[in-house]
Amino acid sequence: MLGDLDGLGLTIFNDSINVLSPVVPLGPNRQKIRDQINAITACCNTRLYDTIDQQVKALAPLSNDRHIKVVVVLTDGMDDASALTRDQLINDIAASGPNAGNGIKVFTIAYGSDADVKDLQAIAGATGGQEYSGTPQNIQQVYLQISSFF
Numbered sequence: 001m002l003g004d005l006d007g008l009g010l011t012i013f014n015d016s017i018n019v020l021s022p023v024v025p026l027g028p029n030r031q032k033i034r035d036q037i038n039a040i041t042a043c044c045n046t047r048l049y050d051t052i053d054q055q056v057k058a059l060a061p062l063s064n065d066r067h068i069k070v071v072v073v074l075t076d077g078m079d080d081a082s083a084l085t086r087d088q089l090i091n092d093i094a095a096s097g098p099n100a101g102n103g104i105k106v107f108t109i110a111y112g113s114d115a116d117v118k119d120l121q122a123i124a125g126a127t128g129g130q131e132y133s134g135t136p137q138n139i140q141q142v143y144l145q146i147s148s149f150f
Contacts, residue, residue, distance in 0.1 A: 001147050002026050007062070010036055013051040014044035015081055023062055046077035049089040052123060056093045056104050068150040069104040072143075073123075074134065078116035086119050094126040105129040107146050111139070 002008060004027030010020045020036045021029065055071050062069075079086070095103040106127040108120035111134040121131040130149075132142045 001143065004028075004030070007067075008033060009055075009058075011051060011055055012040055013047045014042075015047060017047060017051050017054060019058075023059065042076050045081035046075060046079050047081040048073070048075055048077070048079035048119075049082035049084040049086060051082075052106060053084055053089050053092050056106065056127075059104055069102075070129070070146075070150065071104060071106045072109070072146060073106060073120075074109040074111050075115050075120070076112040077114045078119065086122065090122060090126045093123070095128050101128070103127060105149070107149075108132070109134040109139075109142055111135070 004025065006026050007023045008021070008026045008029070009023035010033055012018050012020060021033055026033070052071065052073055059069055059071060082089075084092075093104070093106060095101070095105075104127060106124050107129040108124045108131045110117045110120050110131065117131065117133065123129075124131040130146075132145065134142045
């Protein structure tokens with residue numbers, strides 16, 4: 001759904017955070033990123049808060065007022081491995097000030113019954129994003145809904 005000039009990065013997380021691809025123009029990297037996505041497997045603990053915090057901070061210097069800045073987080077578990085608490089994360093990433101509407105939005109997807117929907121709603125809401133519930137049957141529709149914001 002993204003254009004060749006759109007920037008996209010891919011980070012996976014469990015006990016650790018692994019940036020598979022920093023934010024780069026999608027065009028020449030589309031197949032590589034597709035292959036990386038197809039190779040993702042779920043395991044271990046969930047370092048959710050630290051990952052979101054790190055990715056929002058990594059995106060901030062790349063952004064400007066002309067571009068929409070979004071972090072999309074898909075998780076199948078609740079955070080059980082971060083150094084940050086949920087409240088510390090929200091304090092770090094919350095939209096504030098006169099330009100809050102142009103801030104980085106976090107959209108969260110609870111994929112499966114182990115994800116903490118309440119926390120994901122709070123995280124997304126703090127940035128002006130939105131939380132979704134994803135299943136194998138509706139995940140494509142969820143990403144379509146997210147894409148309607150940009």
